[in-house]
Amino acid sequence: MSRPNPGLSLRPVPGTRPQTEEPLSPAPDPWESEFGKDVWNMRALQIAAANRVTIRFDRITRPWLMDLAKRWARWRLSTGLTAECAALGTKAVADFDAFLDVTQVVVSGTAEIDRDVVERFLAYQHTHRAGQVSHRIGVGQFNMFLLAVRRYGWVTDLPNTALIYTEDYPKEVVRQPRALSEHVMRQLEHPTNLAKWPNPHHRLITVILMRCGLRISDAVALPQDCVVRDRDGAPYLRYLNHKMKREALVPIDEELERAIAEHIAYVNETSSPNGGSVGARVLFPHGRSNAQGTDHISTHTYRTCLRRWVSRCEITDEHGLSTVVSAHRFRHTLGTRLINLDVPQEVVRRILDHDSHQMTAHYARLSDTSIRRHWEAARKVNASGVEVTLDPDGPLAEAAWSKQRLGRATQALPNGYCGLPVQKTCPHANACLTCPMFITTTEFLPHHREHRTQLLQIISAAEARGQQRLVEMNTQVLGNLDRIIDTLADTPDAVRDRQDTDNAS
Template sequence: MASGISAEQVNNGILALNRFATFLARPELNIESLADVHRNILERYLAELQTLGRTENHRRAIGQLGIFLTDIRRHRWDTSLPADAVLFTEDVPRQAKRLPRALAEHVMAQVEDPANLARWQDPVYRLITIILMRCGLRLKDACRLPFDCLVHDADGAPYLRYLNHKMKREALVPIDEELEQDIRDQQQRLLERWPAGVPVLFPRKLKNLHGQVPMRGDTYRQVLNPWLERCDTRDANGQPVHLTPHQWRHTLGTRLINRDVPQEVVRKILDHDSHEMTAHYARLHDTTVRRHWEKARKVNISGEKVSLDPDGPLAEAAWAKQRVGRATQALPNGYCSLPVVKTCPHANACLTCPMFITTQDFLPQHRQQRQEVLQIISAAEARGQQRLVEMNQQVLGNLDHIITALDQDDDTETADAG
């Protein structure tokens, strides 16, 4: 612990060693010393862990045991440990890739409601809640914010400075002027109680005569659910909402990705150490875009509905092709469904191309283009350019089919909403 390891990590190491020691104590193994702990013993232990389930606990147990075996050799605690008594990377179960546990927007609308935020009986808890929601800090980092946590750039824009305990480094996150004022109000309250100043923004309430000790995360967790009950916060099924403070961090990351904030910017705001951590939010965004794509009415140049089976065997391949098409073959008024490995034989003639697909999102562009085509036809007729008239008449007809089909879908959605 003197080297900076947390008490929780020390405890995890002790639990891992106790579990392994209990396994070695079995009479049938006949283990008398570390000299008897060969790779085959470790493999039997790994097999037993595998049968118990609880993958996350096993990852921790195996990781801590591997560190212990390495330290035995590093510090020469016991030179009798066999050379093959090692754990490899592939021995650790793969961690399941879970989507971020972001809160639904209608839940966020309730907890962000100023009237509900005013239901906090203590302004300290209200401020912590706002910081968690708007800045995406981990609860431990929010509770340990320093008193002088405000920083301004050359333009005078405010930032929140905090210590990212997980990465063991200081980080900055941009904030708005309203949150800056709330923090200054908290600083003023602390100076009124402790004129000499305190080192932390949120001192512990009790047994903290000089305000030196920061609030614990458990203290905030204990008051969170009673606040949610006072606000009568409910989910989509009308059931009371129970959430964890860390879900606000997931929600912020998801919101930023869904608003097309570049992934590198999201990584900086959340102070992730790797792009892979931030990629979890991008995976959710990809799922969201796909759901809207599958739900949208898609028509071709004749106004005929184009159906893609979301559950069929080609669903993943079709979505991958469409997503690549968005990136490489996006058109100002739709998408090209021609495989990207093929060259388009048409020169700027998408509205007469059978591979063209469009959705309701492009209705304004279609209506504007229809007006432009009408002007081209009128001008060509005046100049006697019959061939140009015929070519644009076909485009005009396809535009009429598209606009009519998409307008019908719009009317249907409006009636359903009513």
């Protein structure tokens, strides 16, 4: 029998109560209370949601289909998928449920979802969503639902023919970036209009969207420690890309850095003194934020206030009509501006934190379209001073534009462009002003005038030396040059440039 340790007293200390350890009760599982509901609350599930805080299953009327949709959504959320993506999948299942109601196709369980039902559902989707981006997304989401149901054994009676093949997908709709015009952006960026924001949170969010191209869900969730510096001391905005689930950096200027620092001071002065550390606090706290200041304003609130601000500032387009301004159009505008400034496409991809080069290539296509439109609208003359007309809608319009773009890149002249195919040898030995393939525009007028002065000097020197052949050749060039200058000088752009020069002098 063991003896008690004399150094260890088993008696309670006088004046104190005996200490007894009670087992800790396990924390309740939020899924137990939420799974059975028709609407899931992401906050109750302790899942961060930037735009959507609920996932609705109440549009699915068939219990067996609703149960599978819930199981699929729970699995997707548990893998780290965003609430927005999980909601897209739920909507696709709800669309299938609506299809069964409208068409009265008899499907009482997964055993009756065969290839015939799938094809009829695809036809239903095409009838209601053809030409929309949601068409392809909905088909893809429903296909992932079928694959998950079969792969993870949630049912065992789903036919093998319940498949959606690659060729079943509708053709992808490639939409051009919806960049705001510079006319509209000048109004939005004007300090007078920015000062009309009644809320300092919304004003700074707008500036960040314009200059950094963040998605609105990423902008409203910025923490206060969002500014970092590299080893050279250059500032960057660090944010969480919720769509890609990774941190990203975008370079900012000192003016924006100073504005963020001033806003942090404003937030901390107006918030509770018992708040948490600066790093844990958000940059744009909600008006009813908790003591730690970790609850940021919602994207819905900002979008509503943005529409009111645009209306208050009376923003109009080039025709004086009211224009639609959304938070995401600032992102398109930044990408388009960078491409138009000849910023390399890879740099633009990194700034916007695109996951693929294909996304960034949309802005490059828009830039090429803009340049082509200006090229087609510009007044063009050949070496004889005769105006050249190109049909933008002609059968060879695309080929002609490609040739012109390639010519600009490989055969650009100091005073115009060569209209010959790149692979053809020029027979005119650099005498472009006597070449029938030569084309020029008003942007080269200064070069033409300078060239004319040089030609007069050459002709005078050749006459003094008796070089008659040289005089004849350069006189022909001079005649063509005079006709080119006279024709181009009559364009509205040239007249405007002369007026600006006269006013400046």
